[in-house]
Amino acid sequence: MKTEFWERVYQVVALIPYGRVTTYGSIAKLLGMASGARMVGYALRAGKDMDLPFHRVVNRNGELTGKMQFPTPSFMRELLEAEGISFIGDKIDMSLHFIDAEVFYL
DNA sequence: AGCATGACGATCG
DNA sequence: GCGATCGCCATGC
Secondary structure (H helix, E strand, O other): OOOHHHHHHHHHHHOOOOOOEEEHHHHHHHOOOOOOHHHHHHHHHHOOOOOOOHHHEEOOOOEOOOHHHOOOOOHHHHHHHHOOOOEEOOEEOHHHHEOOHHHHOO
């Protein structure tokens, strides 16, 4: 990786609990970039070849905005449903599965 | 150095 | 509730 910021993003993603999801903004804030949510997504895209649960990171609205980056657009959702995550239409039921990055990252 | 781009987020009409 | 806009800031050309 080129920046430490990216490494930290990966570390946080790796700690997301099974069956839970967090947001780009939450991670960005945790890393000191409250308004750098885009950078988080950028970092994930750059490291999509790593073994990390990127599918557990969604935008604030629970949308799988990164599904296009997976082999197939439906793959991301399949992984999430396999973890017991429920959907409302095409979005994740945030009230049940969202967990702020600050909660699990120590 | 300048400009366009992006797995976002908040606001506004 | 939805689309248009703007702000954010690292990357890449």
